[in-house]
Amino acid sequence: MSDTLLSVQGVETYYGNIRALAGVNVEVKKGEIVSLIGANGAGKSTLMMTVCGSPQARTGSVIFDGEDITRLPTHLIARRRIAQSPEGRRIFPRMTVYENLQMGASLDNLKYFNEDVEKIFTLFPRLKERQSQRGGTLSGGEQQMLSIGRALMARPKLLLLDEPSLGLAPLIVKGIFDAIKKLNQTEGLTVFLVEQNAFAALKLSDRAYVMVNGQVTMSGSGKELLANPEVRAAYLEGGRH
Numbered sequence: 001m002s003d004t005l006l007s008v009q010g011v012e013t014y015y016g017n018i019r020a021l022a023g024v025n026v027e028v029k030k031g032e033i034v035s036l037i038g039a040n041g042a043g044k045s046t047l048m049m050t051v052c053g054s055p056q057a058r059t060g061s062v063i064f065d066g067e068d069i070t071r072l073p074t075h076l077i078a079r080r081r082i083a084q085s086p087e088g089r090r091i092f093p094r095m096t097v098y099e100n101l102q103m104g105a106s107l108d109n110l111k112y113f114n115e116d117v118e119k120i121f122t123l124f125p126r127l128k129e130r131q132s133q134r135g136g137t138l139s140g141g142e143q144q145m146l147s148i149g150r151a152l153m154a155r156p157k158l159l160l161l162d163e164p165s166l167g168l169a170p171l172i173v174k175g176i177f178d179a180i181k182k183l184n185q186t187e188g189l190t191v192f193l194v195e196q197n198a199f200a201a202l203k204l205s206d207r208a209y210v211m212v213n214g215q216v217t218m219s220g221s222g223k224e225l226l227a228n229p230e231v232r233a234a235y236l237e238g239g240r241h
């Protein structure tokens with residue numbers, strides 16, 4: 001059996017006539033943490049959204065766990081257990097923390113509901129303390145925890161994270177990245193994350209890809225890219241670390 005979980009092959013994605021992805025190849029193996037770094041507008045979020053089926057790739061293919069999901073509608077992609085914490089977190093502001101977690105549970109997993117909520121509360125004790133508080137009143141870091149927690153309620157095979165560190169203080173980012181690492185190490189969860197905070201992402205990741213203008217220009221282990229002079233000059237020097 002192949003150890004590849006996600007394979008993006010020659011993908012081009014358009015918004016009208018604008019080509020946001022220009023032939024992207026990316027692979028994520030089971031149990032890996034892989035990150036995608038790059039400047040604003042490079043196409044990182046578009047790649048993540050293309051994996052989730054909206055927008056769909058115009059050419060190329062997205063293979064998940066051996067199945068071609070390129071043309072599947074988004075709800076069926078979610079049923080394949082790809083869960084996303086999207087850019088901007090998108091929690092439900094008027095619902096409580098607990099209700100937000102309920103929204104993330106899939107019908108297939110209801111029998112695990114209490115167990116899964118407890119697991120998320122153990123991972124993020126702050127969410128337990130605030131379980132009756134409305135999502136919209138949480139701090140940015142707490143909202144990010146909730147967004148990840150809600151995605152985890154789907155018992156994903158692949159967790160997609162779009163800019164989890166955005167707008168958060170370094171100590172909060174560390175807490176969230178430590179939690180992701182712990183999930184990966186204890187549960188073997190596979191994670192694909194998009195980050196502008198290249199330093200934090202590369203430190204966390206087994207492997208990473210660099211994206212420029214809709215194309216992958218470099219790839220390597222987190223360590224290799226951290227030491228790479230081009231990466232350092234473009235994404236690390238004067239950065240947020």
Ligand SMILES: Nc1ncnc2c1ncn2[C@@H]1O[C@H](COP(=O)(O)OP(=O)(O)OP(=O)(O)O)[C@@H](O)[C@H]1O
Nearest residue numbers: 015018020038039040041042043044045046047196
């Ligand atoms: N809905 C849209 N309609 C038209 N163009 C879009 C749309 N969404 C994104 N784009 C364009 O596609 C390109 C890639 O955008 P994308 O959001 O994927 O980049 P990104 O690397 O995630 O950037 P950021 O880090 O700023 O979020 C950009 O040129 C952007 O302007």
